[in-house]
Amino acid sequence: MISFLSVSIIQATVAIATPLFIGALGGLFNERVGIVNVGLDGIMLSGAFAAAITSYYTQSAWIGVLAALMVGALLGLLHAAICVGLKADHVVSGVAINILASSLTVFLLQLLFNNKGQSPSAPKIGQISNAGSIPILGPIINNMSYLTIIGLLLILLSHFFLYHTKMGLRLRSVGENPYAAQSLGIPVRKYMYLSVIVGCALAGLAGSFLSIGILNVFTKDMTAGRGYIALAAMIFGRWTPFGSLGASVFFGYVLAWQMNAQGLTIPAQIVEIIPYLATLLVLAFVAKRARGPAHDGKTFAPGEH
Amino acid sequence: MVHKEALVISGLKKYFGHVKANDGIDLVVRTGTIHAIVGENGAGKSTLMNSLFGLHQPDSGEIYLWGEKVLFSSPLQALAHGIGMVHQHFMLVEALSVLENIILGAEPGKGILLNYKNSRKTVEEICHKYGLELDLDALVENVPVGIQQRIEIVKVLYRGARLIILDEPTAVLIPQEIDRMFEILREFKRDGCTVIFITHKLHEVMALADDVTVIRDGRTVGHWPISQVNEKILARQMVGREVVLDLVKEETKPSELILQVQGLQTEQVNGDQSAEDLSFNIRAGEILGIVGVAGNGQDALIEGILGLRKVEKGEILYLGEAINGVNTSHLRQKGISCISADRLKTGLVREFSVRENAILGYQKSKEFVSKLLFHKKKINHYAQQIIKEFQIKTPSLDALITQLSGGNQQKLIIGRELHANPKLIIAVQPTRGVDIGAIEFIYQVLLECRRKNAAILLISNELEEVLSLSDRVAVLYQGRFMGSNAPNRLTKESIGLMMAGVRTEGEGEPV
Ligand SMILES: Nc1ncnc2c1ncn2[C@@H]1O[C@H](COP(=O)(O)OP(=O)(O)O)[C@@H](O)[C@H]1O
Ligand SMILES: [Mg+2]
Numbered sequence: 001m002i003s004f005l006s007v008s009i010i011q012a013t014v015a016i017a018t019p020l021f022i023g024a025l026g027g028l029f030n031e032r033v034g035i036v037n038v039g040l041d042g043i044m045l046s047g048a049f050a051a052a053i054t055s056y057y058t059q060s061a062w063i064g065v066l067a068a069l070m071v072g073a074l075l076g077l078l079h080a081a082i083c084v085g086l087k088a089d090h091v092v093s094g095v096a097i098n099i100l101a102s103s104l105t106v107f108l109l110q111l112l113f114n115n116k117g118q119s120p121s122a123p124k125i126g127q128i129s130n131a132g133s134i135p136i137l138g139p140i141i142n143n144m145s146y147l148t149i150i151g152l153l154l155i156l157l158s159h160f161f162l163y164h165t166k167m168g169l170r171l172r173s174v175g176e177n178p179y180a181a182q183s184l185g186i187p188v189r190k191y192m193y194l195s196v197i198v199g200c201a202l203a204g205l206a207g208s209f210l211s212i213g214i215l216n217v218f219t220k221d222m223t224a225g226r227g228y229i230a231l232a233a234m235i236f237g238r239w240t241p242f243g244s245l246g247a248s249v250f251f252g253y254v255l256a257w258q259m260n261a262q263g264l265t266i267p268a269q270i271v272e273i274i275p276y277l278a279t280l281l282v283l284a285f286v287a288k289r290a291r292g293p294a295h296d297g298k299t300f301a302p303g304e305h
Numbered sequence: 306m307v308h309k310e311a312l313v314i315s316g317l318k319k320y321f322g323h324v325k326a327n328d329g330i331d332l333v334v335r336t337g338t339i340h341a342i343v344g345e346n347g348a349g350k351s352t353l354m355n356s357l358f359g360l361h362q363p364d365s366g367e368i369y370l371w372g373e374k375v376l377f378s379s380p381l382q383a384l385a386h387g388i389g390m391v392h393q394h395f396m397l398v399e400a401l402s403v404l405e406n407i408i409l410g411a412e413p414g415k416g417i418l419l420n421y422k423n424s425r426k427t428v429e430e431i432c433h434k435y436g437l438e439l440d441l442d443a444l445v446e447n448v449p450v451g452i453q454q455r456i457e458i459v460k461v462l463y464r465g466a467r468l469i470i471l472d473e474p475t476a477v478l479i480p481q482e483i484d485r486m487f488e489i490l491r492e493f494k495r496d497g498c499t500v501i502f503i504t505h506k507l508h509e510v511m512a513l514a515d516d517v518t519v520i521r522d523g524r525t526v527g528h529w530p531i532s533q534v535n536e537k538i539l540a541r542q543m544v545g546r547e548v549v550l551d552l553v554k555e556e557t558k559p560s561e562l563i564l565q566v567q568g569l570q571t572e573q574v575n576g577d578q579s580a581e582d583l584s585f586n587i588r589a590g591e592i593l594g595i596v597g598v599a600g601n602g603q604d605a606l607i608e609g610i611l612g613l614r615k616v617e618k619g620e621i622l623y624l625g626e627a628i629n630g631v632n633t634s635h636l637r638q639k640g641i642s643c644i645s646a647d648r649l650k651t652g653l654v655r656e657f658s659v660r661e662n663a664i665l666g667y668q669k670s671k672e673f674v675s676k677l678l679f680h681k682k683k684i685n686h687y688a689q690q691i692i693k694e695f696q697i698k699t700p701s702l703d704a705l706i707t708q709l710s711g712g713n714q715q716k717l718i719i720g721r722e723l724h725a726n727p728k729l730i731i732a733v734q735p736t737r738g739v740d741i742g743a744i745e746f747i748y749q750v751l752l753e754c755r756r757k758n759a760a761i762l763l764i765s766n767e768l769e770e771v772l773s774l775s776d777r778v779a780v781l782y783q784g785r786f787m788g789s790n791a792p793n794r795l796t797k798e799s800i801g802l803m804m805a806g807v808r809t810e811g812e813g814e815p816v
Contacts, residue, residue, distance in 0.1 A: 022676070032654030164421055166412040173398045174411050180396035184460075185381030294399060302360065 007139045009256050014140070014148060015214055015244075017252030022151045023061040023206035023230030024237065024244035025158055026072075029199030031239060032162070033192045034175040034295040035083050036090040039097030040203050041227025043075045047207025049105040049119075052218035053112065056122035065125065065147070065172065066206045072204020076197035077100075084192045087299045098227075106220055119218040125209075145213045147205075154202070171195055175293030178300045188300060206230065225276075232279045238290045247282075254278045308372040310335040311468050311499040312357075317366030319352055326352040327363065328523035334468075334516070336371070339490060341514035341531075343507065345740045347711060349523040350503045351393055353430050356392050359383045368770055370468070381502040384411075389466025393456040393503075394474045399446035403439055404428060407460050431462050435489055446576065450477040450599055457490065464711040468502045469493060475509060476766065477599060480801035487513050505543075511723045519543055544741050552773055555756060559588035559776070563729050563760035564610070568619035571605040580605040581784035582619070585816035587760040589728070592751070594775030594792070594816075595764045598804050602784035603764050607731055610762075611643060612636055623729065632719055637666055642727035644719055646734045646764075652718045653706050660702040663688040663721055691720035696746065712743030719750060730754060736770060748774060768797065779816045782806045789816040 023044055030037040035041075047068035055064030075097060082093040110116050128149075148157040162168040173181045174191045182188045210226070211218040229251055236250075237243025257273050312334040319327040327349045344350050356363040359377030368375050370386055377383045383390075389700045392539060397406050425441060432439050437455050454477060463468055471490075475483045478556065490500050504513060507807060510517050511531065518528040519542040526542050540548045569583040580602050587593045592614045597603060608614035610621055613632045618641065621628050645651040653662045664673055664684055673684050688702055695716040699709055706714060715735070722730070736744045751774060755761060765771050771778055772792045779789035780803035787803035 017634075164419055165417050167413065167417065169401075169405060169409060175400065176398045176400050177396070180398050181410070183358075183380050183390070183392060183396040184704060185379060185384050186410050187379075187381075 004257070005287075006260075009253070009260055010140050012256035012259060013249060013252040014144060015133070015252075016255045017248040018145065018148045018151055018213065018224055019206040019209045020230045020251055021155065021245045021248035022147075022209065023203055023227060024234040024248055025151075025154060025241060026199045026202030026204075026206060027231050027234040028158070028197045028239055028241065028244060029202065030079075030125070031234070031293055031296050032172060032175045033195040034178060034293055034298060034300065035078060035192060035196050036079065036094065036177055036297040037196070037199070037203075038094035038228075038231070039075070039079060040094075040231055041165060041223050041225060042094075042098035042101030043200050043203040044207035044210065044227045044230075045105060045223045046075060046101045047072050047204030048211035048222055049108070049207075049218050050204065051208030052119045052122050052211040055106075055124075055212050056120055059123055061123045062139035064122065064212050065205065068204040069201045070204070070272060072207070073197050073201040075204070076200025077283050079200060080196040084189055084196075084300065087301055090297050102221055105218070109218075109220070110138050112261045117220050119211075121216045121237065124212045124216040145209065147209050147213045151205075151209075155241045155245050162241070172293070175295055178295055179302060184185055201233050203227070203230075214302045217285055232283055235290055235292070236282050236286055239292050243247075250282075251279065306721060307336055307497075309336060310334065310369070311371060312501075313367075313369040313561055314353070314357070314418065315367050317353065317356060317368070318364045319349075319356055319361070320364055325523050327356065327366075329525070330366070330520065330523070331525045332518055333528065334499060334501060336499050337494060337497055338515040339494055339502055339513055340666040341506060341510040341545055342360050342501060342503045342520060343517060343539060344520035345505060345741065346738045348520045348784075350520055350544075350554065351472055352523075353520070354390065354472055354501075354503065358388060358470070381642040382465055384466075387467040388640065389461030389464055390470040391454070391461060391472065391474055393476075393636055395450075395453050395457055397445045397453055397456060399444070401445060402441065403443050403445060403448065403456055403631035406445055407463050409440075411464055412684040428459065428463060431459055434460070435492060451479065451482050454478065454486075466498070468501070470503070472503045473505070474497045474502070475504065475506065476596070479598060479804040480768070480797045481805065482801075483509070496756065507539050507543075510539065511536060521545055535801045539586065542743075548741055548745075552752065554774075557590040557755060557758075557776075559591040560758070561589050561648060562622075563587050563589050563624065564762070565622040565625075566610070566619070567622075569606070569609055569621065571609040572615035572617055574614060577604060578602040578784050580609055583784070583786060584619075584790075585786070587729070587762060589758045589760050590755055591777070592755055592761040592763055592775045594771035595762070595781055596766070596768060596771050596778060596804065597781030598802060599766060602806075603733070603781060605784065606781070607643070607764065609735060609758060610731065611641070622752070634666070634669075640725070640728040641731070642722040642725070642729070643731040644715075644722050644733060644735050646737065648711070648714050648718060648738075649707075653714060655705075655707055657706060658703050659692075659697075659706055659709070659717065660684060660688050662706045662717060663691055665721065666694075667721070667725070687724070687769070691717065695750075705738035710740075715739050719747060723750065723754065726757070726759075728759060730759050731764070732761060733764045734766060735763070736765075736767065740792040756760065777816070780804055786816050 023040060027037060028042050041169060050071040051064040051068040054067035055061045079093055079097060079189035082088045083090045106116055109119060125145055125146045125147050127143050128141055132138050162172060170186050171191055174188050178188045210222055233251055235242050236247035254274060310333055314330055314332040317327050317330040330353055342350055355361055358380055359380045404425060412419055413424045414420045428441060437459055439455060454474060476771060491502055504510060515526060516530055516533050517534060519526040521537060521543060525658050564587045567584050569580045571580045573579045578601055583606060592732060605614060610617050612631055616629050649655055667673060673680055692699060697713045697716045701714060735747050749759060763771060763775060775792055776794050777789055778795060780787045780800060782804060787808050
């Protein structure tokens with residue numbers, strides 16, 4: 001008999017949802033300024049790698065997290081330079097980043113540790129302990145990673161920034177109609193660069209949770225497509241922070257339930273496709289109505305449009 | 306003391322590659338006046354204003370604003386100097402509310418937070434002062450174009466502009482709204498603002514302006530106080546020769562029914578207005594003109610007939626045969642052709658040469674293909690023929706289509722669409738953005754087709770065009786016909802009312 005709402009499922013949901021919603025938030029900061037980023041998965045992978053090896057060498061998980069943020073930001077700068085500066089196709093740049101990330105991490109593993117599969121184990125990010133006695137919430141937040149808490153704060157902060165500050169309004173206008181924004185004196189390119197860099201740094205942060213949040217090692221291609229699920233969560237969540245969080249929790253729950261269900265007599269392969277099937281179905285039914293920023297994926301080229 | 310000249314521009318040049326968009330512009334605008342700048346499409350008016358507004362930098366020349374020499378590297382500086390601009394293509398963010406659009410980039414208050422309450426009050430005061438009603442909470446995407454224009458004006462006022470530039474602002478307005486706008490511009494003048502009004506409609510210049518400057522081919526041809534010119538003089542200056550837009554419209558006897566549309570209802574696509582129960586007939590040798598504010602179902606009607614949009618209800622009969630759901634290329638083979646509204650989007654392929662564009666849509670026709678390959682000689686011969694017949698100026702058959710001027714691109718489309726002697730021609734904004742010479746030519750070609758017994762569905766925003774070419778005119782509003790009549794039995798005012806959705810008594814003839 002499988003339970004649909006046991007403490008272990010809830011805890012697993014939270015653990016699985018965390019990199020998704022932080023990643024989705026990262027995607028959101030890209031797309032809100034009109035830059036599509038399918039390289040999210042590769043950036044998460046790079047973040048996971050940077051976090052693990054930095055944590056290993058410095059013996060400090062938090063310096064590892066910092067490294068993940070910085071590697072993410074650097075890849076963001078690259079993506080922005082290609083899409084905004086060189087006006088190249090966003091998807092091509094994103095795919096290139098994915099290929100680069102997946103091969104470079106393996107190459108560096110081999111170079112540094114003479115091992116193509118995984119890094120040595122490294123210190124991991126701390127988690128809440130001894131909270132089990134708090135009524136109701138206790139069992140849920142017990143063992144919750146500090147990174148999950150930071151992620152939740154980031155969701156709140158992003159919501160406040162986007163909808164209650166002047167810069168947030170301007171940022172949203174850039175992704176909707178950069179020409180209008182430009183005509184009102186808003187420095188469109190600057191917003192694009194900064195927002196993409198911040199978004200990609202968040203993707204790096206999401207990656208660090210995979211390597212030193214849940215586990216304590218980096219393994220080859222460990223994102224296993226989570227970057228794409230994060231993008232799906234962002235779309236499902238209609239490009240809003242709270243929506244992305246909700247969608248990530250939903251996907252997290254489906255994945256957690258699947259892990260629980262693997263003890264059943266259903267063939268494992270069938271169970272494994274459930275979360276991906278759920279993602280596809282959700283997108284097929286929701287994406288049609290969910291409308292992203294109007295200038296998403298297009299090139300900003302004043303004077304040529 | 307206020308400087309006598311609000312704006313002085315001398316010797317301004319701006320080249321885009323080999324295109325001399327501005328090639329020596331001189332302009333003097335007196336403070337507190339309404340100054341019209343006229344010129345044909347492509348004369349360089351928008352380019353000039355974009356240089357002034359800091360959207361791009363001129364190659365040479367000087368700009369003085371209230372006596373101070375300026376050169377803006379971004380619109381931010383222009384805004385800070387009190388210049389406000391209503392662009393030819395609206396600069397609005399559709400997904401944001403009206404209020405957000407107005408305050409964007411100049412949100413009130415010192416801190417980093419948005420304060421809608423404060424800004425709402427300021428904006429409401431401005432709206433009240435000039436009698437510009439706006440629903441501040443509506444999303445811009447749900448607001449009709451006439452109102453979008455109003456938002457643009459409030460945006461400019463909100464920023465406290467003292468020099469207000471309007472780039473072809475009347476293109477999207479119905480006659481009554483144009484009158485209203487003129488009132489507002491005169492009120493700006495009374496308040497001491499300076500207005501630059503760009504247009505290619507000369508009667509508007511005569512009705513509104515104090516001074517006028519004419520631009521042709523990127524150069525200033527001359528400037529006059531309005532009392533010293535009339536429409537005829539301006540037209541000659543604008544085009545560089547005498548213009549005769551006298552159309553010879555012979556009497557024809559509309560004969561067989563070509564197209565019958567009954568109760569056409571199209572699918573709703575992305576918030577675009579659908580056709581709602583449209584019925585009409587067109588006979589051979591007849592031009593049916595359709596007017597309406599952009600976005601009132603014109604696209605749905607055209608795409609419905611051409612099989613590009615799903616028809617949910619109703620019947621379309623072409624030569625007595627139902628064509629609902631027949632695919633577009635079949636329809637073209639059966640003699641339906643279309644001059645589409647947006648040349649570079651749906652009429653031509655930017656990346657293709659003149660030759661390739663000339664056979665677009667007919668690339669499978671036996672005329673051009675032998676076995677599997679193109680019959681090069683025949684294609685060349687045919688393309689040369691169109692070029693000669695339609696007086697298209699092109700460097701060669703291999704030139705990219707984008708190397709041609711708008712007027713010549715349009716003539717190529719028209720040549721292509723008419724060469725197979727279609728029985729039904731759907732002409733959508735056939736003269737949009739082309740010069741007067743080409744307009745004359747296109748009118749004559751359409752009338753020639755009418756004489757040769759083609760049925761023509763003419764859909765246009767240019768009221769004069771529709772009134773002078775059509776045998777019957779129907780007014781479209783929110784996907785429905787508000788009324789129809791022969792053009793000589795309609796006035797601009799009655800059409801304007803119908804375009805605004807007011808059904809006038811006695812105009813309700815069947816279309
Ligand atoms: N960004 C650009 N790149 C290349 N050519 C341009 C650009 N903008 C305008 N032009 C060309 O400059 C000329 C003047 O255009 P424009 O100023 O828009 O004319 P107007 O506003 O008077 O109709 C046209 O031939 C147009 O094709
Ligand atoms: Mg223009």
